[in-house]
Amino acid sequence: MPAHKRILLKLSGEALMGDDAYGINRATIVRMVREIREVTQMGVEVAVVIGGGNIFRGVAGGSVGMDRATADYMGMLATVMNALALADTMRQEGMTARVMSAIAIEQVVEPYVRPKALQYLEEGKVVIFGAGTGNPFFTTDTAAALRGAEVGAEIVLKATKVDGVYTADPKKDPSATRYHRISFDEAIAKNLQVLDATAFALCRDQKLPIKVFSIFKPGALKRVVMGEDEGTLVHV
Ligand SMILES: Nc1ncnc2c1ncn2[C@@H]1O[C@H](COP(=O)(O)OP(=O)(O)O)[C@@H](O)[C@H]1O
Numbered sequence: 001m002p003a004h005k006r007i008l009l010k011l012s013g014e015a016l017m018g019d020d021a022y023g024i025n026r027a028t029i030v031r032m033v034r035e036i037r038e039v040t041q042m043g044v045e046v047a048v049v050i051g052g053g054n055i056f057r058g059v060a061g062g063s064v065g066m067d068r069a070t071a072d073y074m075g076m077l078a079t080v081m082n083a084l085a086l087a088d089t090m091r092q093e094g095m096t097a098r099v100m101s102a103i104a105i106e107q108v109v110e111p112y113v114r115p116k117a118l119q120y121l122e123e124g125k126v127v128i129f130g131a132g133t134g135n136p137f138f139t140t141d142t143a144a145a146l147r148g149a150e151v152g153a154e155i156v157l158k159a160t161k162v163d164g165v166y167t168a169d170p171k172k173d174p175s176a177t178r179y180h181r182i183s184f185d186e187a188i189a190k191n192l193q194v195l196d197a198t199a200f201a202l203c204r205d206q207k208l209p210i211k212v213f214s215i216f217k218p219g220a221l222k223r224v225v226m227g228e229d230e231g232t233l234v235h236v
């Protein structure tokens with residue numbers, strides 16, 4: 001039996017690159033979609049927020065000196081591209097997905113309308129939220145916390161490049177060790193950087209737990225959904 005009925009899955013945009021320098025790596029996206037399909041087949045309702053770092057960092061050179069808000073809108077559009085790619089890969093893998101955008105681009109994707117999103121989830125469709133929160137100066141982690149709270153997800157699953165929350169950034173400090181679980185207050189007090197502070201605060205206020213795990217580890221998503229020991233749980 002899955003441990004959760006409805007989840008909000010945050011997928012790192014950057015992880016979609018696989019070993020490429022930027023963009024979407026075909027094999028990587030297919031593998032991720034198959035892992036998501038496995039949990040939907042267990043009856044879990046899945047909402048997804050996807051990042052944009054794989055596309056936007058690829059063109060970020062051109063954004064140097066740009067107005068921050070404008071650059072952020074470019075980042076949000078990048079997440080919409082990833083959302084479309086993800087939904088289409090899901091279609092090819094026999095799933096039904098709907099993309100909803102936080103900024104109006106009606107000819108391309110439908111706008112985010114909360115009751116509609118809830119309806120899709122109840123119907124067993126995967127809902128992919130594009131364009132983050134729709135606001136500059138935010139991140140897709142914050143969008144994951146926000147949409148997770150809005151759709152009543154039981155947990156936010158952050159699938160990222162590291163396999164959990166460490167005592168320090170493991171990329172910089174090889175002696176860092178991984179937490180099994182850590183409270184919001186402790187993670188904020190220790191200024192651990194796996195999730196941004198706004199997302200952390202929102203989840204803490206809404207008592208929405210977060211699980212951080214590796215997007216690269218085969219079967220990790222399923223183990224997380226089954227409530228098995230995987231990654232780090234950030235709890236109230
Ligand atoms: N205490 C920590 N524990 C784990 N990872 C950390 C920590 N501090 C910083 N990081 C870094 O955070 C990164 C993951 O967060 P982020 O850049 O937001 O990824 P995403 O692309 O999934 O949004 C990791 O690559 C890791 O190097």
Ligand SMILES: O=c1ccn([C@@H]2O[C@H](COP(=O)(O)OP(=O)(O)O)[C@@H](O)[C@H]2O)c(=O)[nH]1
Binds near residue numbers: 015076079131133
């Ligand atoms: O609510 C949001 C979400 C995203 N972004 C922009 O979109 C980019 C891509 O998102 P993010 O960096 O969170 O993606 P990831 O790190 O997961 O690839 C960010 O850098 C921001 O510029 C934004 O302005 N508001």
